[in-house]
Amino acid sequence: MTAAKQLLSGNEALALGAYHAGVRVATAYPGTPSTEVLEYIARFGDVYAEWSTNEKVAMEVALGAAYAGVRSLVSMKQVGLNVASDPFMAAATTGIDAGLVVVSADDPGIHSSQNEQDNRHYARLAKVPMLEPADSQEAYxxxxxxxxxxxxxxxxxxxxxxxxxxxxxxxxxAERDRVITGGKTGFRYDVAKHVMLPVFARLRRPLIEERLVRLAEYAETSPLNQVWRGERSLGVVTSGVAYQYAREVFPKASFLRLGMTYPLPRDLLVRFAERVDRVIVIEELDPFLQESLQAMGIKVTGKEFIPRTGELNPDIIAAGGRAAGLPVEIPLPEKVSVASELPKRPPLLCPGCPHTGMFFVLSSLGQRARLPKSRPREPRLIITGDIGCYTLGAYPPLSAMDTCVCMGASIGQALGMDKAGIGQKVIAVIGDSTFLHSGITPLVNAVYNEGRIAIIILDNQTTAMTGHQAHPGTGISAQGKTTAAVELEPLVRGIGVKDVRVVGAFDIKELRAAVKHSLESPGLSVIIVRGQCSAGVVRRSVPRAIDIKKCNQCGVCLLIGCPAIQSDYNEVYINGALCAGDACGICQQVCPRQAVVPQSKSGAAG
Amino acid sequence: MLITGTGGQGIVLAGDILGEVAIAAGYDVKKTDTLGMAQRGGSVVSHVRIGSRVWSPLIGGGDVDLLLGFEKLEAARWGHYLRAGAIAIVNNQALLPLSVNLGNEKYPGDSEITGILRQHAGRVVFIDGTARLRELGNMRALNVFMLGCASVFLPFKVYLWHDIISRHISADTRQSNIVAFNRGRKEIRRVNFE
Structure with a gap:
């Protein structure tokens, strides 16, 4: 079959490749840049695809399917593999009964993550083979x-x-058709393989080392690793997208492109190095390949002139190459740097966002919000934060989040401060999807250890930041089926929280009352703030406008950080095309002069 | 080619359509978007590279032949990526960042924006896309309108554009998007090049 060329993202190609390879179970927790792998595979009717509560669970479900003789796929972002590392290491020990592929999508440059980490180290840690595609065709x-x-x-x-x-x-x-390998689904009883009691784990241990030796042998002749004979003067060892950049910067050089980056083919690398005058390694992030080559006794440079941090691009490699005296083939750009002087445009909470009201309340009670020309006040409240759209609440003008480290950390951190004797009731803010991902166990911990903390669960009924994926609270499956919904309120009460309040996300008065109550109450309290995510929801409603006769330009409405409220030459106005209207009304509630009105009644220009 | 603007303007889809048109026309294509977290409001840029063989998906500085700016500030932000003699087509619309609303920063004036782009661009064309779309009653079709403008400078047949746009747009708005695309083609021919 000769298929037509399609323009696919790497994630789409991974999904299609897995589908054609006969995957029958696919699991994931959403996380940029990995999310679309599961989204695409979920479209196939003959695959079971699920959003799991977190990456650890996703890994365990996929491993269970692999034990049952079914090819399975689990996908996650780089920090997701930290969460899933426990079952991942276990899977590396037991092995599988049908193919199991773990997609780890790293985020060099920290486009949408809390850190930058090079997950290639996980392959070495777990002693499992690692493949790194360099474009969508290879991903497939x-x-x-x-x-x-x-x-x-x-x-x-x-x-x-x-x-x-x-x-x-x-x-x-996409040249292949879907092929289901193996026989019937079924579990093969094998205690020594599946039950990792120390006595059995010890038996598995030497097998892992033998496996690595055999894999390295395979790598020597694998078509995944390819050599291009160019000029003798320069040999480039590279992998992933760095390969694409390096081909462009050094078009005449010889190349050893590694598609399989663990374990490495020693003989192939040594032979390649012998046939060129100088070997360099071009790789993003850590000197993972470079140090391996050096350990093999190959004389090589790379990180001496290629940065260890951030995302690479052809310009960065060219600059590094010039500094190292290499024959760079792309011209030095005449850069006119103006970008830094222009106003930045960071992402914001959307107009009509159900998080805005609560953050405005926290911002004002915490003395964070301030009018343009007023002096900053001493901040009050400590607000531990978590990971989601609502992390944007840390930006001005709201400035109402004081920590954010990893999924679910807000509750444990708040308890830690409480137990450290901080002397005030710490507020933990966490989203619904994040709470289900890894907020439940710290809540159990806080109840058990009698923490005096205030927890706010922002329940927008979706995993918003990664693009509106369903989660266990939504009652919708990854494949769009109606399923059992896990309700937050009985869950929280069931854990043992007595003080639970559910508040509407767009009622400022109620939100403020709930926070004040929480701060004053003696024990652990939970506020569930409920309101639907505004993005992607088209509502017919009347946008708000500012009645210029009543407005005295005090600027309070600008403090909610709504992108629809704009200010030009000291006149504040609402962009009607952006305003969420009746669904929100936050600005109407915060305006001290009742100058915000439905657009039709004001006569003001939208 | 760079397509720049803000979240919610349809930049990513515009890049996809352009890439697919180029593939259908027999070229090699790589396309990549740079956008921050969250759904809306932030800067978005789509890199589309078209040629007989494309390696890097990211465009290098000074290597852009055609800049399609959906918003003025976001066009200026990438001005230094233009190749000498490049074409910049800029939608004549200003969306104020929050820092400007709060009075902490100043939105650059038109002459400043033109100045930044003119450092390299051979031609800078401001186009009233938002106004034309208001006339058409389809404010959401800015991306295909801007592609219509760009299409005049690209070697792809019009039917390919119509074809690929139709594939991406749901049936109820398909025709109005084709109309917006064609309007973009007409508009760019009408305006005088500065």
Whole structure:
């Protein structure tokens, strides 16, 4: 079959590749830049695809399916693998009964993460093979290899991408058809393989080392690793998207492109190095390949002139190459740097966002919000935060989030401050999807250890930041079916929280009362703030406008940080095309002069 | 080619359509978007590289032949990426960032924006896309309107554009999007090049 070329993102190509490789169970928790892998695979009717509560669970479900003889896929962002590392390490020990591929999408440059980490180290840590596609065609093709390797070597396979591979689109010819391998679904009883009591784990341990030796042998002749003979003067060892950049910067050089970056083919690398005058490694983030080559005794440079932090691009590699005296083929751009002087445009909470009201309340009670020309006041309240759209509440003008480290951390951190004797009731703010992901266990912990903290669960009934994925609270599955919904209020009460309040997200008076109550009450309290996410919801409603006869330009409405409220030459106005109207009304409630009115009645220009 | 603007303007889809048109026309394409977290409001830029063989998905500085700016400030932000003699087509619309609303920063004036772009661009064309779309009664079609403007400078047949746009737009708004695309083509021919 000769398929037409399609323009696919790396994530789409991974999903299609896995589908054609016969995947029947796919799991994930949403996380940029990995989210679309599961979204695309969920569209196929003959695959079971789920949003799992978190990456650890996703890994366990996929492993269970693999134990049952079904090819499975689990996908996550780089920090997701931290969450899933426990079952991941276990899977590396037990091996599998049908192919298991773990997609880890790293985020060099920290486009949408809390840190920058190089997950290639996980392959070495777990002693499992790792593949790194360099474009969408390879993302598609490598999936077939990954499942074959997984089954041939009895191991999970790490498919490592980066933002620039997952989210770039390039041409793909999908040559394969869907093929389901293996026989019937069924569990093979094998205690020594599946039950990791120390006595059995000890038996597995040498098998892992043997597996690595055999994998390294495979890598020597694997078509995943390719050599291009160019000029003898320069040999480039590279992988992933760095390969694309390096081909552009050093078009005449010889190349060893590694599609399989763990374990490495020692003989192939040594032979390549012998046939060129100088070897360099071009890789994003850590000197993972470089240090391995050096350990093999190959004389090589790379990180001496290529940055260890951030995302690479051809300009950065060219600059590094020039500094190292290499023959760079792309011209030095005449840069006119103006970008830094222009006003920045950071992402904001959307117009009509159900988080805005609560953050405005926290911002004013916490003395964060201030009018343009007023002096800053001493901040009050300590607000531990979490990961989601609502982390944007940390930006001015709201400035109402004081910590954000990883999924679910807000509650544990608040308890830690409480137990440290901070002397005030700390507020933890967490979203619904994040709470279900990893907020439940710290809440159990806080109840058990009698924490005196105030927890606010912002329930917008979706996983908003990654693009509106369903979660266990929504009652909708990843494949759009109606399913059982986990209700937050009985869940929280069931854990043992006595003081639980549910408040509407757009009622400022009620929100303020609930926070004040929480701060004054003696024990642990939970406020569930409920309001639907505004993005993607089209509502017919009357936008708000400012009645210029009543407005005295005090600027209070600007403090809610709504993108629809704009100010030009000292006149504040509401952009009617952006305003969420009746669904929100926050600005109407905060205006001290009742100058915000429905657009039709004001006569003011929208 | 760079397509720049703010979240919610349809930049990502515009890049996809352009990329698919180029693939259908037999070219190699790589396309990548840079956008921050969250849904709306932030800066968005789509890099689309078209050629016989494309390696890097990211465009290097000074390598852009055509800049399609959906918003003035976001066009200026990428001015230094233009190749000498490049074309910049800019929608004549200002969306004020929050820092400007709060009075902490100043939105650049038209002459400043033109100045930044003119450092490299051979031609800078301001186009009243938002106003034309208001006339058409389809404010959400800015992306295809701007693609219509760009299409005049690109070697792809009009039927390919219509085809790919139709594939991406749901049936109820398909025709109005084709109209917006065609209006973009007409509009760019009408305005005088500065």
């Amino acid at each position: 093709d490598f999936m077939a290899y990954a499942y074959e390797l997984s089954e041939r070597f009895d191991t999970p396979v790490l498919m490592r991408t980066t933002t620039r591979i997952s989210h770039s689109k390039s041409a793909v010819r």
